[in-house]
Amino acid sequence: MTxxxxxxxxxxxxxxxxxxxxxxxxxxxxxxxxxxxxxTLTRVVGGPVERDALAEEVSGALKTxxxxxxxVVDELIGKGLLAPEASRVGLTDAGRAYCAEVSAETGAISAxxxxxxxxxxxxxxxRVLAQVTERANAELAARRS
Numbered sequence: 001m002t003x004x005x006x007x008x009x010x011x012x013x014x015x016x017x018x019x020x021x022x023x024x025x026x027x028x029x030x031x032x033x034x035x036x037x038x039x040t041l042t043r044v045v046g047g048p049v050e051r052d053a054l055a056e057e058v059s060g061a062l063k064t065x066x067x068x069x070x071x072v073v074d075e076l077i078g079k080g081l082l083a084p085e086a087s088r089v090g091l092t093d094a095g096r097a098y099c100a101e102v103s104a105e106t107g108a109i110s111a112x113x114x115x116x117x118x119x120x121x122x123x124x125x126x127r128v129l130a131q132v133t134e135r136a137n138a139e140l141a142a143r144r145s
Contacts (some may be wrong), residue, residue: 008128012110027105030060031098033079036062036072038102041081045099063140081083 008011021035028038040058041048055069062069073089076082081095091099114122 007076013129013132022111023109024106027102027109031102033081033098034072036069037076037079037081040069040072040076041095041099044082044089044091044095048085048088050087051089052087053086054089 024038028034034137039062040054043054043057051067051070051073054073055066058064058069058072059066073082076095077084077089080092081098083092083095109137118137
């Protein structure tokens with residue numbers, strides 16, 4: 001049986017995104033966290049960040065409002081995964097342990113998902129998706145101005 005590869009378009013990209021996101025959300029659900037919380041935490045792994053800058057960055061990535069992200073930050077503080085430090089927030093020991101666990105589990109899953117796909121195909125897909133993201137973000141910015 002021959003498989004015909006689909007042309008890359010918004011539907012194909014969206015289906016891949018939602019398939020991967022569903023896998024991630026199944027990992028997060030076991031830990032009582034959400035996709036938005038995970039995206040927020042990954043932005044703090046390198047060290048404490050300004051809370052307002054974090055809200056801006058995550059809201060841009062998730063295409064949501066900064067007030068919503070500020071609420072997510074509050075949830076993470078309430079869960080003991082983030083700690084406020086003046087105008088900054090940083091991971092707690094529990095937050096670092098959580099991030100390490102999720103990273104290890106999703107890393108193993110990703111290895112299975114991407115196994116056998118040639119590196120040059122992954123590199124090409126990465127370049128295409130980066131360009132699509134850049135152009136879509138430019139379209140969205142133009143519509144908002």
